[in-house]
Amino acid sequence: MIRYDALDLLPVRGALPALRDALDGHGTAVLVAPPGTGKTTLVPLALAGLLGDGPERRVVVAEPRRIAARAAARRMAWLLGEQVGRSVGFTVRGERVVGRRARVEVVTTGVLLQRLQRDPELAGVDVVVLDECHERHLDADTAAAFLWDVRETLRPGLRLLAASATTDAQGWAGLLGGAPVVEAAGAAHPVEVVWAPPARPVRPPHGMRVDPALTAHVASVVRRALAERDGDVLCFLPGVGEIARVAGQLGDTRGVEVLQVHGRAPAAVQDAVLSPAAHRRVVLATAVAESSLTVPGVRVVVDSGLAREPRVDHARGLSALTTVRASQAAGRQRAGRAGREAPGTVYRCWPEAEDGRLPRFPAPEIKVADLTAFALQAACWGDPDASGLALLDPPPAGAMAAAREVLAAVGAVDAAGRATDRGARLARLGVHPRLGRALLDAAPVVGAERAAEVVALLGEEAPREYGDDLAAALRRARRGGDAYARRWAAEVRRLRSSAGDAAEPEGPATGGGTGTATGGAGGARAAGARPGVTGGGPAGDEAVAGLVAGLAFPERIARLDGGSYLMVSGTRAEIAEGSPLRGAPWLAVAVADRPLGRGHARVQLGAVVDEDVARRAAGALLGTRDEVRWGDGDVVARRVERLGAVELDARPLSDPEPGRVRGALLDGLRRxxxxxxxxxxxxxxxxxxxxxxxxxxxxxxxxxxxxxxxxxxxxxxxxxxxxxxxxxxxxxxxxxxxxxxxxxxxxxxxxxxxELAPERLAVPSGSRIRVDYAHPEQPVLAVKLQEMFGLDASPVLAGVPVLVHLLSPAGRPAAVTADLASFWRDGYRAVRAELRGRYPKHPWPEDPAGAEPTRHTSARLRR
Incomplete structure (x- = not known):
């Protein structure tokens, strides 16, 4: 039974006529509707004709997150008075609840991309709604570009709707061919803003680090909100670690239940958050709660003002999340959670003066993220460089080049960048191409089940308490007992099924090993008969974990070198104190980041391997070559076996190529x-x-x-x-x-x-005196004063007057001049008065310009 009483309260109802007209007339539209207006729930039901006031259509709603997709489907089913799966269903990775008669299906954008690759026409779908497009997730941007391509070339009747509370409406309108922009009135519930900055300055976020003083302040603001306002409190924090810290600081709050909501939270907790409660609650959440969710009972939002965004170091092949200031758009979305059901309050934990300096929108993921999966999607779509895709922001050229290098190395694309059969298969696996490569190439060696176990562990970020030892984390996940282990097990089943006939022989991966992810199926399969790789015990787990991680990230195979590890890529990495990985001769590093301001990477998750596994996993980077270079102050000529940047063996080269020796010598001269x-x-x-x-x-x-x-x-x-x-x-x-x-x-x-720069100059005495050119600005002639008698002008070389250093008979400096005539006239008298008594045997005429030059004493001259 349709709950019209609840539907009538949703303000977006007033915008439905204009929205229908826009979609019927233009085929595309942009809907801007504030939080709580029914944009995510009422609009799809109305467009599907499920409210009895329009033609029947099949509507697909794309949400950026799994939790939002499930919640939106449940809310719509509740509004219809039905169970999920009847008229409204949902599909997320590893879970599908959709009946045969369902007219609205809520999917994640990743699922929509997979569906578009399999069936570009989206047969049977009439309308696609891209919800929360303001978040600018890469999958959402890609799906929008593919959908526009489909509408332009295959399905001109396919209706497209981009919807958000805070978005670049005109940008999206232009992207969708000049689509009309429909704006819905906001909810009638005002939200009061309370500025609650810390009393003392806190350190700005640095990488993943958030100043503990800020999380302590956020906890104090939550307590203040509980004391000053009624209703539940929704607190936004950047990540799981900060949520755990604030939860610990709120642990003694009496009469209040503290819930933690994030992408890894158990389904039971997510369901509890989205259901009414009889007692007061504090919900600590990441950005998953920003949009598409109504948390019943929330009247207060506490906003830390922080968010997490991906960053990639393409030079080192490392990626990580970093903490940033949340955008103004995110702030409005978060504040809107407080006013969905009644007037509310938002406490903002930063000064009001800083608010206007925040970025307007989040950084588009296409600008900052790893683009390997995007590049594979584009290649499978038939547009390898994505130049023909309708994107709000073009992908950065450097990131795309790095992505294509990885795809070529794993055999996903050919030399022209077109997707190979292997690339199409990797795209269908629903995991990052690196992990897909590891799954396909490891399955014939260790079996699809065990390969899927490790890939699922790498694809579904494990809790920090699982530690940094991949094999130990694998065993802990198998034991089960927590929400992550259950989700991991479901993903293992999905991957095992997706791998299909991975154990069947297939052509080896192409790629020459010059990229950041290299190696092919053949190299892994050759290891199948080696002992220790297929064993079932702990040693087997370590070997399997190492092999799969190495196949996924061959450039991160690392060898102990001094106090740190040297990766095959050339990047150095460090292991945390107390880690069971410390001291292992070889590691397969699965997860690493490089904190801002640090030169070395930091290993977050890895597996102990031996040199044999390292050679097999990164086999395409293995090579022997002659090295002739300048090192340690001389020519070094060796025959070296290397695994990328890691030296395995070296022997002296007795007869190096002369040209390379010459090059090494030139390098030595330059150094x-x-x-x-x-x-x-x-x-x-x-x-x-x-x-x-x-x-x-x-x-x-x-x-x-x-x-x-x-x-x-x-x-x-x-x-x-x-x-x-x-x-x-x-x-x-x-x-x-x-x-x-x-x-x-x-x-x-x-x-x-x-002539122009003689070594010596003849002076009036007949002597030839060496010219000093040590200072090229002006050459110097150092000569005894008596030898210059009779010369009334300074010598000139190449147009430059020579600087004459006139010396005493003992060869000591007496005067310096570049103008002899001036010196004889003005300076000589003082020099004569000072030196004639000291050197009475030498001539000191009153008129040096007219006197006879000499190298000798007066007595010798008389003779």
Whole structure:
């Protein structure tokens, strides 16, 4: 029996005529309806004709989360006075409750994508509703793009509706071909905003870390809300860890039941939260409770202001969740939970002044997440680079390149990026392509059941209390006794069935091992007869866990190297203190992240393996090659067997290829500089003279700075470089002789070197004095003062006046000038007065410009 009394209270009813007109006339529409208006429940029932006021249609509603899909279906069935599965059903991964006569089916966006790949026409479906599209989950964006493609090419009569309380309505309208935007009036229940920032500053979130002072403050705000307001309290926190901490701090709250709601919460807890209660409750929830859910009795929301978003380090092949400030759109969604049934209050745990600086919408997942699964979906759809898909935001080129590299390595796409038969099969498994590859390739070795067990453990994030040892976590899941173990067992059954004939021989995976995920079916199958891999005891569990994890993440196979582990990818990783994994020679790392600000990754989940399993799991990265490089100050030539970045064995190479030796020597010169060559005094002077000419005359005189010389090393060091084999040979190369090759011989300018920058200058006394070019800005001539008598102008080289250092008869500096005429006129008198008494045997004429220059004393001159 339809509950019209409840339906009549839903404000979205007033928007139904406009919504029907939009869908009938245009075929697409965008519905903007505040929380609590009936957008998720009334609209699908009306569009399906289940309320007796429209044509019968089959409607599929796509929700971003499993908990929301189940809750929406149950709520709609309740409004119809029916059991779930009759007129309204739901399908989520591993669970389907849909009767033959169902006209509304609520699915997760992941399920919708799988269905679109199997049946692009969506035969029998009249309307698809994309609910909560503001959240910008990758599956939802992909499903919207595929649906628009279907409508444009196959099913022009398919109606599409994008719905949300807070979204970029105009963006979605443009994406759906200029769809009309229909806005519904909000609920009549106001929500009061109370700003409740911490009294003292708290540290901003860093990676997954949230300042304990903030969670303590949130707990205190929950207590304050319980004291100041009536009704249940819904508190939003970023993750399971923060929920557990706040729950612990609220444990002594009398007369109040504390419930924890998140993606891993038991179904019984989820059902309890969504059902009316006779006692007061505090519901601690992640973002799963932001939308599509009405929690009965909630009158108060406490918002921590934090959320979790994925981030990917493509260079290291690591991904992790990070804590961020929740967007304004998320804040409105959360606040709306308080006003669904009656006037409510939201306590916001941040200053009002910061609210306007928050991002308007959450970061689109396509911009920040791992795109491997998306790229496989696009390839299976026939658009490998996703350039033809109608997306609000295009996928980043770097992330797509990394994703295609992984897909090629596991044999999911060919050289042109098109999906292979293996890729289509991986897409149908409903898990990440890495895990799908592990399932298909491990099943023939260890059996579909055991492969599915490990893949399910990797796909369904295990509770932290399961620890970081994958094999031990597997045994704990098998023992059961908790909600996670039950959900894991259901996923094992699904995967075992999906694997189908995985044990049947099939062509090996393609891919050359250059990607971040490599290896094929053949390598894993070859291990089938090895002992320890198929055993049923604990050792068998470790081997199976290691093999499956290694096949899924071959670039994360890691070897103990000093105090840390070196992954095949080249990334270093650390193990937590007290972990049973510490000290193992080899690990297959299944889950790792790299906290912000840290150079090493952190192992969250892994399995102990031996070198044999490591070689098999990452076989496509195994190779032997000759390495000739500059290392430890000399040429190192070795034949090295490597598993990616991990060195397995090395032997000296007796006869390395000359070209590679030459390259290593050049690398050594670039690292350590031209000082590796033999620089005689004359060579050093030549380099200084050339530097002077290049500075003041430019071309064709060469730049002889370190960088310039190294850039042209092959030009001026041949043929000596070609004959060298080691560092000592470089030290025997005469740098001056080699440097002469850079002189501008072709233009004839080289012949002017001694004219423009002579090694020595003739002075009035007849002496030839060496010029110092150590400072190329201005050469220096150090000469005894008496030898310059009679010269009334300073020497000039290449247009630059020489800086003359006039010396006493004892060779000590007496004066410095670049203008001799000025010195004879103004400075000489003081120098003469100071030195003539000290050196009476030397001439000190009153007119030095007209005096005779000399190298000798006055007495010798008289003779």
């Amino acid at each position: 350590e500089g031209p000082g590796l060559l033999r620089w005689s005094p004359d060579a050093g002077v030549l380099r200084q003279r050339l530097a002077f000419l290049h500075l003041h005359l430019g071309r064709p005189w060469p730049d002889v700075g370190d960088d310039a010389l190294l850039a042209r090393a092959e030009e001026w060091l041949e043929p000596e470089l070609g004959r060298a084999r080691r560092r000592a040979d470089l030290g025997r190369i005469d740098a001056g002789q080699a440097l002469a090759r850079l002189l501008p011989w072709a233009s004839g300018e080289a012949a002017r070197l001694d």
